[in-house]
Amino acid sequence: MARLQPLWTAAASTDAAEITTFLRARGVTYERWPLPDAVRTVAAQPRLDDADKARLLAAFSAELAAKAAGQGYGSADVVAIRPDLPGVDDALARFDRVHFHDDDEVRAIVAGHGVFGFTDDDGRQFLLTVEAGDYISVPAGIWHWFYCGSDKFITALRLFRDSAGWVPRYRSTDRGVPQARA
Numbered sequence: 001m002a003r004l005q006p007l008w009t010a011a012a013s014t015d016a017a018e019i020t021t022f023l024r025a026r027g028v029t030y031e032r033w034p035l036p037d038a039v040r041t042v043a044a045q046p047r048l049d050d051a052d053k054a055r056l057l058a059a060f061s062a063e064l065a066a067k068a069a070g071q072g073y074g075s076a077d078v079v080a081i082r083p084d085l086p087g088v089d090d091a092l093a094r095f096d097r098v099h100f101h102d103d104d105e106v107r108a109i110v111a112g113h114g115v116f117g118f119t120d121d122d123g124r125q126f127l128l129t130v131e132a133g134d135y136i137s138v139p140a141g142i143w144h145w146f147y148c149g150s151d152k153f154i155t156a157l158r159l160f161r162d163s164a165g166w167v168p169r170y171r172s173t174d175r176g177v178p179q180a181r182a
């Protein structure tokens with residue numbers, strides 16, 4: 001279950017309906033995707049081979065077909081971040097700076113967790129911790145950043161209209177997660 005933390009209030013929320021409404025008002029789509037136990041087991045493995053990834057995509061074939069038809073997310077793959085993967089810190093450092101993409105950033109989390117950060121129109125920030133069963137679509141052009149927990153462990157389906165649109169465009173050369181601003 002996701003956790004929403006607007007930094008201008010001490011009140012965090014884990015209520016899916018509340019989170020959905022809050023994010024929808026800011027252009028971000030949030031859904032819960034039910035995860036069968038078999039999916040959870042495959043997704044939480046230390047390493048996923050191509051067959052494992054194909055099983056995960058097959059398990060969500062109905063959801064993926066609906067997103068392809070409804071939102072044009074016609075392709076999907078699986079990414080598994082693990083702490084002992086070569087180059088993992090460099091890979092994560094591409095996305096923990098404030099950036100946007102030319103395509104929507106769409107993820108269905110199937111294991112582990114991570115945090116999306118956003119800046120509201122008035123400059124205030126809010127954080128959304130996502131974990132297994134959370135689906136999020138961050139529209140093209142919206143400033144955001146993403147970081148893993150210290151365990152650097154997350155498995156996610158990535159949905160694309162055009163994978164070329166996934167290249168991050170940075171707001172500045174500042175490295176790392178921006179300083180928290182309420």
Ligand SMILES: [Fe+2]
Pocket residue numbers: 095099100101105144145146168
């Ligand atoms: Fe991003």
